[in-house]
Amino acid sequence: DANTAIAKSSEISGEWMGLDVGPETIELFGDEIAKCDTIVFNGPMGVFEMAPFATGTYAVAEMLAKATERGATTIVGGGDSVAAVNKAGLGDKVSHVSTGGGASLELLEGKELPGVAALSEA
Numbered sequence: 709d710a711n712t713a714i715a716k717s718s719e720i721s722g723e724w725m726g727l728d729v730g731p732e733t734i735e736l737f738g739d740e741i742a743k744c745d746t747i748v749f750n751g752p753m754g755v756f757e758m759a760p761f762a763t764g765t766y767a768v769a770e771m772l773a774k775a776t777e778r779g780a781t782t783i784v785g786g787g788d789s790v791a792a793v794n795k796a797g798l799g800d801k802v803s804h805v806s807t808g809g810g811a812s813l814e815l816l817e818g819k820e821l822p823g824v825a826a827l828s829e830a
Contacts, residue, residue, distance in 0.1 A: 712760050728754025729764035741771045748816065749802075750785045750809050752792045766796045773801035785812035 714730045753764030772782040782802040784793050786809020793799050806812050815821055
């Protein structure tokens with residue numbers, strides 16, 4: 709039942725909050741995702757749990773599914789991201805799903821993860 713409006717981030721003022729990305733941002737993300745062979749999705753675009761603010765997140769999830777279909781590697785990391793992609797019905801349409809969002813980013817940074825190190829030593 710929330711009042712909604714589409715605005716640029718610089719135009720949000722007063723009692724309004726930015727709870728999703730808008731159509732221009734979705735288009736920009738789409739343009740970039742289309743160029744990529746590896747995509748890491750680590751965080752929803754908005755408050756996807758509330759239908760009026762799920763559009764951006766679901767649009768990106770759909771873009772990931774299409775990218776996977778064309779051969780890109782798509783990685784969804786983090787509990788909220790996984791929940792969003794699954795809620796969109798696309799969890800099985802991406803390359804890899806991990807609830808360890810922070811850990812996934814640390815692994816990509818090249819940091820040693822204690823659990824991975826323990827397995828490597830075994």
